Amino acid sequence: MRCTVCKNDEVKDSITTYFVSLKECYVIIENVPCKKCSQCGEEFFSVHVMERIDEIIDSIRNIAGKIFVLEYKSVA
Numbered sequence: 674m675r676c677t678v679c680k681n682d683e684v685k686d687s688i689t690t691y692f693v694s695l696k697e698c699y700v701i702i703e704n705v706p707c708k709k710c711s712q713c714g715e716e717f718f719s720v721h722v723m724e725r726i727d728e729i730i731d732s733i734r735n736i737a738g739k740i741f742v743l744e745y746k747s748v749a
């Protein structure tokens with residue numbers, strides 16, 4: 674695949690920390706697999722990973738709490 678930001682052809686497998694701020698809470702998911710551009714450092718998630726993240730967020734949305742820190746592998 675190609676970086677959508679700088680058009681560099683080289684993107685490498687990497688892991689990152691996904692952070693999202695919702696209305697009710699903050700969610701931090703550690704060690705999420707991604708592709709990272711070797712030139713500009715932009716990170717990309719596969720459709721599969723994005724779907725899993727959506728499911729994870731949906732599943733914790735109704736749990737009382739303000740900040741969640743999750744390990745990707747333990748919930749995906």
Ligand SMILES: [Zn+2]
Pocket residue numbers: 676677678679680681710711712713714715
């Ligand atoms: Zn790039």
